[in-house]
Amino acid sequence: MNVRIYIATTEGPVEVQRITKEDPDVRSVVCVNGTAKALPISRDYDAFVKEPTGVIQRSFGHPAYRMDVSAPITSGNSWQLGAFVAHAFHAEDRLAGPEDNVDNALWLTGELDRDLNVRPVDHIKDKLIASRDLFTKMREDDVRLFCFIPGGPGLVPEDEFLEELTIDGDLLRLESIVDMHRIVRRFDLNDPYPIEEEEDTEDDDDLDEEGVIDLYKQQDTDAAPIKDHSLLKALLLAGAIIAMLVGLYLQFEDNIRALRANGLQLGISELRAHPDTGCNAPEKLPLVRDGNSFPSSALDGLCALEITLNNRGTPTYMWAFAQRIEDGHFLLADRESLVEPKRQKGLIGWRIVLPKRLNKSIDYRLVALASNAPLGDAINRMLRRSLSEEKPDWQTLKAQLEEEDITVLSALHSLEK
Amino acid sequence: MIDPSDKEAEALFIALDTLDQISRPDPDLPRKIGFNELYAYANDPDHSPASDLIAALSTSLDLRRDLKRLLDKQALAHLPRVAAASSGEVTEREGDGFTLRLKPSKAQEDQVYLLIQALDRDDSPRLLFVEDEDATLHRLVIDDFLEGEAQILLNLQDGILKALRNVKSSVILR
DSSP states (O other): OOOOEEEOTTTTTTEEEEEEOOOSHHHHHHTTTSSOOBBBBBBHHHHHHHHTTTTHHHSSSOOOOEEEESSOOSSTTHHHHHHHHHHHHHHHTOOOOTOOOEEEEEOOOOOTTTOEEEEEOSSSSHHHHHHHHHHHHHHHTTTTEEEEESSSSSSSSSSSHHHHHHSSSEEEEEEEEEHHHHHHTTTTTSSSOOOOOOOSSSTTTTBBSOBOOOOSSTTTOOOOOOBBBHHHHHHHHHHHHHHHHHHHHHGOSSHHHHHHHEEEEEEEEEEEETTTTTEEEEEEEEEHHHHHHOEEOOOOOOEEEEEEEEEEEEEEEEEEEEEEETTOOOOEEOOHHHHHHHHHHHHEEEEOOOOOOOOOOEEEEEEEEEEEEEEEEHHHHHHHHHTTSSOOOOOHHHHHHHHHTOEEEEEEEEEEE | OOOOOHHHHHHHHHHHHHHHTTTTOTTSSSOOOOOOOOOOHHHOOTOOOHHHHHHHHHHHHHHHHHHHHHHHHHOOOOEEOOOOOOOOOEEEEETTTTEEEEEEOOSOOEEEEEEESSSSSSOOOOOEEEEEETEEEEEEEOOOOOOTEEEEEETTTTTTHHHHHTTOOEEEEE
C-alpha cells in the first residue's frame, strides 16, 4: 500500500501529490496542483536535489525533478525532510497520489543536512495546530498518521498540548528524530546510505516467524532483573527518616493514584557494546523522553535494554510490561513481582538481552502499573480478556486497569533494525 | 543602475506623456496611451499594464511601432529570426550573448520549460518580448534571473510560447 506524504507548514499541511523525473537540462521545480507556476522555493529545491549541494541526486541518482504539491510552500527549509521522504517513497513507486487510498500517512517538518541529520526548525506547534483538521480527517478515515519532527531541547510540545490535538500514539503518533535512518527503517525503505550488514549465520531462536523478537519469551541466558539495591536502600533510609517526621499514613493512602501520577517515573536505557569489552561491560545510555515516546534505539551495537521504574513516592506494588503496537501482543511480562508481591520504592530495573540479529523493527508501548493492592489478580484478568481478542485494544485495557484503581503510565519506544 | 541614456529617454517620454494629456481634446473619447505608460510597459517588470494599453497594442500599429522602437533602443539583446530552418518549430535561439531553449516537461505534457542563459554577459534581463510575424509583441516577465540563467514554465496554449516556436518571430531581452 502506498504512503501519503504531508509537508507541515504554518498555513496547514501540504500534500506531495506527485514527483516526476525531468530532463536533466532543466532545474528541479516545485509546482502547485500541476500548474505552470513554479513556487519561489524552486531554486532551493533544485539545490536540494542536484549535486554537489543536493542530497536527492546522490541518494536516488537523478538530477532534476518536478514535485507537485497541493498548496504553496512559501519559504524556509523545513520542507526538506518531507521532500526527501517523498523522494524515498517515489523511488520505490510507493508515493501515494491524491486519489489513492492509504493506510498510512506521514506528516513531517525538518531541515536536512548533507549527512541526512534532521536539523531543528521553528513553529512546530503552529504547524501542528494548523493541521488539526487533517488529524481529524485521518482519524475518521482510519488512516494511521506518523508525525515526524526534529529532536532536541524544547522542540517536542508538552504532553497536554499533544493530548489536546488527540495525538495518542496509536492512530496519530508524534516522534522526534535526529536523522533519516529511523524513517527508512520503519517503512522498509531502501537506505540512501547502505550499511554493510554483518554476516551472522548463527541460528537465532529469539526470532519469531516474521523475524521479530518476542520479548515475552524468557530465556535461560537472559540476565536477571537488575535490582539497584544501593539506591533503593538509600532512598528507603531517606524515606524512613521522612516517615518519622510526617507519619506513615501515606503508606495507607486510599487514593494512591494521585501520588503515583507524580511519583512514578518510567525510563529506558540503552546498554551499548563498549569498544573494548563489548557487551560484557556495556555502556549505559539513558534515553530522554520526548513527550509520549522515547527516542528509538538502533539495534546496531545494542546489547540490551534496561527498563526502569523510579518510585519516588511511598512504597507500592508495581509491575511493568510492553505491548507490541502492530498486533497488541504482550512483549514483556516479568512476573516475579506478581508471584511474590511486595511494596517497592526507589529505582527498579529489568534488563532485556537482545538477540544478535533481527530482521524487522519493533514498535511497542511500555506500560508501568502502580497500585495500593497486589496487582496479580488484575493482571490475570487483563491477560484473560486479551486472549479472547485478536488485537487487544490499548485504550480499553487502560480503562479497565484504571477502573481497578491502578495507576497506568505508558510511553512508546521502538527497536529499529 | 540606470544608464544616462535611459534617464534622458525617460525624461523625454514623461514630457511627451504630459503633453499628450494636456492636449487631449475630449475626456469622453478613449484614453490615449501616453509614452510614460508605454515606457513602463517596456522597462518595468513590476508594471501591470492596463487593459486599454493591451487593447491599444493589439489594434494600433503606430503604438506597436513606438513600442518596438523603444525596445530596439534599450534592448539588452536581440535574438533574431532563426535562419537555419524555414519550417518546423524553433527549440533554441541564440544572440548577443544569450541563449533561449525550450524543453518539454516530462511531468506535464501540456507545459514547456523556457531556459534563458547568459553565455558571456553579466546582464540580467528582466523582460522578454517576442515579435511575431504580424508585428504583435508578446511580453514575459523574467522574475528569477540569477547566476546567469532563468527557467520559466509555459503552457502550450500560451501565445508567447507559440510565438517563441515560430521561425518567423524575433526576441528582445530587456
